[in-house]
Amino acid sequence: MTQENRYDLLVVGGGINGAGIARDAAGRGLSVLLCEQDDLASHTSSASTKLIHGGLRYLEYKEFGLVRKALQERETLLRAAPHIMWPLRFVMPHMPNLRPAWLIRIGLFLYDHLAKRELLPGSRGIDMRRHAAGVPLIDSIRRGFVYSDGWVDDARLVVLNALDAQERGARILTRTKLVAAQRVKSAGGEAEWQATLRRADGSTFEVRARAVANAAGPWVGDVLHGALGRGAQHSVRLVKGSHIVTKRLFEHDHAYIFQNPDKRIIFAIPYEHDFTLIGTTDVEYRNDPAKVAIDGDETRYLCESINRYFKRKISPSDVHWTYSGVRPLLEEEGAKSASAVTRDYRLELDDTNGAPLLSVFGGKITTFRKLAEEAGDMLARALGSTSGAWTAGKPLPGGDIANARFEPFAQSLAKRFAWLPAPLAQRYARAYGTRAERLIGAAKSLDELGPQIAPGIFDAELRYLRDTEWATCAEDVLWRRSKLGLHVAPGTLEAVTAALESWFATSQARTAVPH
Known part of the structure; x- marks a missing residue:
């Protein structure tokens, strides 16, 4: 085993959590190798609704801690990469039969004040008959609310984290899959991981690492039980989220958040200048995450959701493009519907036999930096490093504007x-x-x-x-x-x-x- 194939940390997974952990660890001075079986952000992390948001609807599930954490991260991220992230105003039309106005006002007051805001303006009520956002909507909608969140190019966010990790010394290997890993003794008698990695051409090679971070997203359980041969206290619940893209449905630069009778919400967002992005669905998923795709029922559901609000009606024939992703949500007792499953995360550290193994369960794109920071703290302690958190005030590549x-x-x-x-x-x-x-x-x-x-x-x-x-x-x-x-x-x-x-x-x- 050459010295070049020895690392402090092997990160498995090139989605947003894996790339964020690799960046955080590399910035602490740890030698890092990240392997991703496909391309960076090729699955869940490029299939989001592209929002940096606190999650207004999570307040209904009393997830105040998660919402506050996400709200705190919004402006941190907006400052870190203002080229791929920017503020966005959201319009919520009021439908009295779904939620009373007083309840929405309370929710928006909490949303405005659970965390400090400097870049984002607060919420307010609007008269839809006088606001540009009211023009495309059906005439019966006369009032609504406006609040702030952020937009992100999710796939580029992953790439920039990986790029920053590399520039701080990490090695990034795409199209490289972890085949197997086991704890072994080093020449000095210390426990470490011996891992076999397979390239796209089928050839394999071995590396050793003092610790492993399993950030494989929907495959976190497969990696644990398969390549690593380990169990875990936590697990993930796979939920499919699908989106449709149509030609532009409105001319202004605000986004919409629509309430559905099934208590779900749907976004309609200005997208790539000429289009409108509509999503998302929440559907239980039990198949191969690499083969996820929208189905006809989802497409019709999204069209019908939009048609409740817009004067101009759309049908599946108006869909220009679709994409779907599998969210690896933290499994919890009591969450009956996919929409009710928490978007929070858990980090599980197994170091009982030396050579730490950190596994990531759940999470959302808005809180990835905080997740990576917490993972970095846990790994640094386990590896005896005294380096502290550093990413909160540092821009991502290209973000030093x-x-x-x-x-x-x-x-x-x-x-x-x-x-x-x-x-x-x-x-x-x-x-x-x-x-x-x-x-x-x-x-x-x-x-x-x-x-x-x-x-x-x-x-x-x-x-x-x-x-x-x-x-x-x-x-x-x-x-x-x-x-x-x-x-x-x-x-x-x-x-x-x-x-x-x-x-x-x-x-x-x-x-x-x-x-």
């Missing part, structure tokens, strides 16, 4: 690279923040960005995603590192695939040439 004010930054970038078409400059600013300059490099014209692989996608960006952000296929580029898949012309998938395959073939050929 003055005063977390994105618009002045975007304007400055567009001015500095005036030869960039305005939509492309805006997209670079949003996706990459201050790292856009690394992508652009020394280029002084569009021609110097290299060949245009597809409309709006130049060689320089593809190379950046490939070399810096672990993109290996067109799906990584078009649906996770970006949502260009919603906008691109026919043939783009094939063009991006051909460009990546050509580069990888050239790279392998160079590696094979003897020196």
Whole structure:
């Protein structure tokens, strides 16, 4: 076993929790290896409703601690990455037959005051007949409420955490699966983990680590009982959440939160300029999380939910795109419906035989940084490290924008690279923040960005995603590192695939040439 294959911590899972734990641990000075069986954020963490929020509806389930924790994290995250996260105002139309106005006002008062706010304005009542948000709604809706939460590009959030982890010394291996791991004795007689990892080509290799963090999301139990051969006190309940995307249903920049007769809520959110994102469902799921997909009943449910409120009716034929994910929710006694299952998390540490094993059960994207911080504290203590928490005030890559004010930054970038078409400059600013300059490099014209692989996608960006952000296929580029898949012309998938395959073939050929 070479020294290069020894680590303080092996993190299993490249979703938001795994990437967050890897970042936190690497920043504490621990040597970290993260392995992900597919692409970063390829499952649950790219299938969220894209919200940084406290969870207004969780107040009805008396989850005050979870809501407060999430509300505290909102502004911390908004400051850490203002290019991929920003404030969003939500409109809640009032339906007297569902919840009385006084109850909603109490809930919004708590939502405003459970945690300190500096960036986000508070809630207020509105007259739908005079507010822009009332225009698309049916005439019988005359009043409503407005409150604040945040929006996030969830898949890019994962990538930026992994990138920061790597820049602090972590090794990130995508398309690499944990096959087996067991506790063994090191040469010095101390307990450690010996793990076998399998690459996409089927080849395997071994690493050793002083500790393992199991952040495999929906697969947390499979990893525990299978690769690790361990049991656990906690378990997860798999719940499918599906979303639909339609052409834009309204012109303003607010989002909607709609109450349903079944006591669930549905969001309708401005999405990628030209679209509206609608979701989500809560459906018990017992199949392979990698094969999750929306079904006809879910699509109809989401359409019907929207049609209760909008003048313009939609049907399944209006759906432009869909996505689904499996949420690994913390299993608790007494939670009968999927909607009632807590979105909180538990961290379980097994160090009875030395060589700590930390497993993550549950969680939501808003609280990932706090979860990672708590995991880092537990692992640091178990490994004898004195390094403390550090992520609360540190920006993510590209997020070091003055005063977390994105618009002045975007304007400055567009001015500095005036030869960039305005939509492309805006997209670079949003996706990459201050790292856009690394992508652009020394280029002084569009021609110097290299060949245009597809409309709006130049060689320089593809190379950046490939070399810096672990993109290996067109799906990584078009649906996770970006949502260009919603906008691109026919043939783009094939063009991006051909460009990546050509580069990888050239790279392998160079590696094979003897020196």
